[in-house]
Amino acid sequence: MGAMSDPLTLMTVHAHPDDETIATGGVMAKYAAQGIRVVCVTCTYGEVGEIVVPALDTPANHARLGEIRQLELARALARLGPIEHHWLGYRDSGMEGAPDNDDPRSFWQADLEEATGRLVGIVRRERPHVLVSYNDAGGYLHPDHIRAAQIAKAAFARAGDPLAYGEQLRGPRALEPWAPRKFYEIVLDIERREELNALLREQGIEPPWGPRADETDEQRRAREEWLARMAAAQGPVTTRVDVSDFLEAKHAALREHATQIAQDSPFLAITPAQWRRIAPTEDFTLRESRVAPVRLPEDDLFAGLREQ
Numbered sequence: 001m002g003a004m005s006d007p008l009t010l011m012t013v014h015a016h017p018d019d020e021t022i023a024t025g026g027v028m029a030k031y032a033a034q035g036i037r038v039v040c041v042t043c044t045y046g047e048v049g050e051i052v053v054p055a056l057d058t059p060a061n062h063a064r065l066g067e068i069r070q071l072e073l074a075r076a077l078a079r080l081g082p083i084e085h086h087w088l089g090y091r092d093s094g095m096e097g098a099p100d101n102d103d104p105r106s107f108w109q110a111d112l113e114e115a116t117g118r119l120v121g122i123v124r125r126e127r128p129h130v131l132v133s134y135n136d137a138g139g140y141l142h143p144d145h146i147r148a149a150q151i152a153k154a155a156f157a158r159a160g161d162p163l164a165y166g167e168q169l170r171g172p173r174a175l176e177p178w179a180p181r182k183f184y185e186i187v188l189d190i191e192r193r194e195e196l197n198a199l200l201r202e203q204g205i206e207p208p209w210g211p212r213a214d215e216t217d218e219q220r221r222a223r224e225e226w227l228a229r230m231a232a233a234q235g236p237v238t239t240r241v242d243v244s245d246f247l248e249a250k251h252a253a254l255r256e257h258a259t260q261i262a263q264d265s266p267f268l269a270i271t272p273a274q275w276r277r278i279a280p281t282e283d284f285t286l287r288e289s290r291v292a293p294v295r296l297p298e299d300d301l302f303a304g305l306r307e308q
């Protein structure tokens with residue numbers, strides 16, 4: 001395992017089309033530009049997302065939203081660089097508590113062992129050194145994000161184990177066990193949010209995560225509880241990767257997710273130049289490592305791997 005001939009490879013594991021760009025568009029573009037192999041896995045097609053553009057928000061488009069979002073994803077990845085992509089093949093589960101949570105085709109209802117096996121197969125085929133996904137709360141408590149993180153963590157633990165999913169290791173298309181070296185969780189950028197909020201309000205945009213002017217006590221409690229649950233799952237920032245040269249590419253990729261990301265959403269209302277000032281890095285928690293010694297903090301997901 002880990003032959004020197006294996007090209008350095010990054011794999012990101014995401015829940016829906018658009019998450020890859022929002023959360024890791026900068027690092028995917030940066031590492032692709034360095035000639036590192038970048039592979040993106042998307043667990044669901046995002047069938048039950050909202051459509052944020054009123055002109056496109058039609059029953060016909062909702063009926064084929066999964067298809068539309070597959071196209072959007074392909075276009076977005078093309079903006080970020082040469083990036084390989086796999087679908088895990090599940091149905092979007094919708095937000096926490098939504099009826100779509102109960103759909104038997106949904107990722108939320110999927111058998112975890114089976115779902116992990118699909119990802120283990122992709123890991124063994126693509127042989128990534130670095131695996132990136134969400135924390136145990138899925139970043140923001142969306143059921144599909146929680147599931148994506150669970151299977152990514154399980155695949156990190158088990159893809160190198162010859163006793164796990166042994167059927168993948170036999171037969172004419174047999175794969176070999178492969179143990180990725182580092183597992184990172186994406187960190188939501190809470191401490192820089194005040195500056196972001198101020199910039200949005202200057203443009204007349206109310207930050208969607210902030211207190212609303214007409215918020216009731218009950219809504220405030222629910223919002224604060226949500227923020228506290230998110231904060232509890234978030235690890236320390238161990239790794240900040242400077243993506244300032246790739247914010248234009250990220251912005252262009254965000255725009256390709258046209259049904260999902262409105263022009264006046266925080267992501268697009270802030271220009272690449274403003275992002276460069278507020279948040280020039282994408283940040284991560286190194287959660288698991290098979291690299292020794294690890295020196296923290298890091299500024300590179302491949303720290304400790306390039307010299308091998």
Ligand SMILES: [Zn+2]
Nearest residue numbers: 015016019142
């Ligand atoms: Zn998502």
